Amino acid sequence: MENINTYIISGFPGIGKTYCFNSEFKKSLIMLDSDSSKFSWTKDKERHPMFPCNYIQHIKSNIGKVHFIFVSTHKLVRAALEFHGVKYNLIYPTILSKDIYLQRFKSRGDNQQFIQLVSDNWVEWIEELNREEYPKIFQLNGDKCMIDIISEILSRGVKA
Numbered sequence: 001m002e003n004i005n006t007y008i009i010s011g012f013p014g015i016g017k018t019y020c021f022n023s024e025f026k027k028s029l030i031m032l033d034s035d036s037s038k039f040s041w042t043k044d045k046e047r048h049p050m051f052p053c054n055y056i057q058h059i060k061s062n063i064g065k066v067h068f069i070f071v072s073t074h075k076l077v078r079a080a081l082e083f084h085g086v087k088y089n090l091i092y093p094t095i096l097s098k099d100i101y102l103q104r105f106k107s108r109g110d111n112q113q114f115i116q117l118v119s120d121n122w123v124e125w126i127e128e129l130n131r132e133e134y135p136k137i138f139q140l141n142g143d144k145c146m147i148d149i150i151s152e153i154l155s156r157g158v159k160a
Helices: 017-021 053-062 075-083 095-107 112-130 146-156
Strands: 007-011 031-033 068-071 089-093 136-140
Touching (some): 007 075, 017 068, 089 095
Parallel strands (some): 007 089, 031 068
């Protein structure tokens, strides 16, 4: 198999990772939508003792095999990516986009507990992401989503 340039996208909830994964781009780009919850919890709903190492290993094992790997923006995951020297692109909304994103969560059928969690922590989480220095950062204005900037990522983003 030929070595593919891989872009790791650490994407905030609602930026359109899954939408992009299921889009027409799938015909020309190989994408992996890696939900961290599949690595962070055991079948008994307990925190997985190997998280985030198991998640980072999954990510690293797919570099060079796919064009995009969509991953979590959890602080622990971002710190582990940096610790392991894995370059990534951070994509998240502006602080003023809160209402747009809360509506996205409702429209896609997220539960009220998740919506409330994001709503309650919106300012803190966005400000935390604003302070990031390690990754290549793309901030989405208004109702823009991942699919709107995919060509920009391919031209200006950092490869893993």
